[in-house]
Amino acid sequence: MSAQTVLFIAEPQSVTAIFPTLKEAGLQAGLADNLTGALGFIKKSNPCIVFCRPKLQGFDARALLEQAQTIEGFPPIVVFSATGSAEEATQFLELGARDFWLEPLVWDKIKLILPEPQPEPAPEPEPAAKPVAQAVPSSMTTPGAASKFQIIGRHPAVLRVLALAKQVAKSKATVLISGESGTGKEMFARYLHHNSDRADKAFVAINCAALPEHLLESELFGHEKGAFTGAINRKLGKFELADGGTILLDEITEMDLGLQAKLLRVLQESEFDRVGGVETVNVDVRVLATTNRDIEGTVNEGKFRQDLFYRLNVIPLKLPALKERGEDVVLLADFFVAKFSATYGLGQLAFTAEAKKWLMSYEWPGNVRELQNLMERAVLLAGAGPIQPRHFLMGDEQWTPDDLASVDADQQAASAAPPPSTPAEAMSVMPIHEMEKRLILKSLQETTGNRTRAAELLGISVRTLRNKLNEYKKQGVEV
Known part of the structure; x- marks a missing residue:
């Protein structure tokens, strides 16, 4: 089966970060920044899907969608933007776009919309072949x-x-x-x-x-x-x-x-x-x-x-509810940790026995969504790992003296270590307060500045979030 190709019509710096992930998934990625180049690539390489900006210098998504209406077998088009309104999204959908997304482009979302690859013709089956039993995977997937x-x-x-x-x-x-x-x-x-x-x-x-x-x-x-x-x-x-x-x-x-x-x-x-x-x-x-x-x-x-x-x-x-699903909590936690470890370029992290005990004892009022957000936080705060119970919590009132002493020891060890040589290594030895700051600012960015929603995603009170932001303002950080 030949590899599928995905075409991006965007600024290189905004999309190339996803290319290694596509390659690992067996996909090829193409890049264009104008309409002529995009149409030439589509004719030559027949991509399975196109992701494009609404507008670039020398390119307008509306013109591409008009071309798509006149060419049989044109690949589906997804328009993506850093900003966008429901009205704008509706306009592109009416013009024939498959979907309209807000950034960032992430693999977990891209893979849901990829068309099924077309299989190559199967060879003639050999006679006298006996059926082979197949194992059922522990995590449920479907063909x-x-x-x-x-x-x-x-x-x-x-x-x-x-x-x-x-x-x-x-x-x-x-x-x-x-x-x-x-x-x-x-x-x-x-x-x-x-x-x-x-x-x-x-x-x-x-x-x-x-x-x-x-x-x-x-x-x-x-x-x-x-x-x-x-x-x-x-x-x-x-x-x-x-x-x-x-x-x-x-x-x-x-x-x-x-x-x-x-x-x-x-x-x-x-x-x-x-x-x-x-x-x-x-x-x-x-x-x-x-x-x-x-x-x-x-x-x-x-x-x-x-x-x-x-x-x-x-x-x-x-x-x-998640609290009724027993060991599924740890199964899901492992899945999300692997996902976010890959997203942030970190090595695979493991849970301590105490962390697993905490996961199983927590009530999970926000269910799987809360678990997913909490695992992203844990990956960022644990750095090189392993993940401990303190990495699930953020409010100052939830950190014990032993936790703080452990963080101090981690920071002292990091300061004595040689300087990191890669971004991933730099992330793994980042001070805990810097990890926390990045996570808070990222949540505000994802919720377009909605503090109530950001606090909900982080699992902290709005008051705690406000205090943190005031602290960052004093440091000169624009929030």
Whole structure:
């Protein structure tokens, strides 16, 4: 099977860091910075996917998307940017982009969207070949498109949900995925899509809790020009963008009752009207929905339509909380540590016995999402390792005198060591307070300055975060 090629249309310094990871995964990477060069590369090398900036000197993503409409077999295009609005993303999706991403470009996200490689013709089978038994891996993976990502787990409750998801993936039945925040509901939704007959079509997700009713209706169903103040052009909604594919309605219980009635019509009739429109739009979309609430209790309270609940709940998938999954906690922790060790160019880190005991005893109110964020912190704070319980914590009040003495000893040993010769070595001997500062500033960058969200990601209080930022300001750091 020949290696797939990925084309990036961007400044070299913004994308070349991902090239070694692509090479390790058996992919080739190409780079262009203008439209002519990009089209020439696509004609010659036939990349499986294109990642491009919205605009560069000598390049405009809109022009590339226009070309894509006229050339049969043109690779899918993902537009990525350091900044971007929902309106800009919608414009590119309407022009034919496969997706619109915000930076950074990371392998865990890229591998989910890569098309399946085309196998070379298989040789004629030899006669008298006997079947060979195959071992079942401990972490659950699936063949085909879904093998691009893993759902990690050995616990029977996870395996039952995964088996049911695989069984119904190829159907068009609506699926209601419930579970606490952070249990991986969207991950299972993507698993269903990538194992379905619609895997090569769009997967469109929308958070029903993020927008007020009038904006959510426009996002779902689109609007006509002049439908309301500010509607200067026709806009296609998420259902139209997902036509032929799958739509995920995240946190469905937050949807207003009036909008629930319009959604019920789509589910029953596969049609809707744009806001301000008179023409009925027909779509073929598979609907998945998630909720972190007791939806039956919400129905009893009159806050969610009973008929819509029955229509969504054709296949119910209930995900267990992380605290109920036993040794899956350590299994997942190992997975995330390996992932972040590779991301930051560090060697593979191991947990001490005390750290594993802490992982198993913690309640995990934020579930898998909290575990993932905590493992990133631990990798950064542990440096050369091993990972100890103190590396899971950050607030000053959570550090004991013994912990601080250990940190002092680590810093003294680092100062006596020869200077590092590589960035990875430099990272491994970085002082703990510098590691902490980098992690805090990185969380603010990822949340676009939202301190409440950053504190939540870090697992600390907003007050602790504010105190840290005030300390950095005194040091002359711009925050």
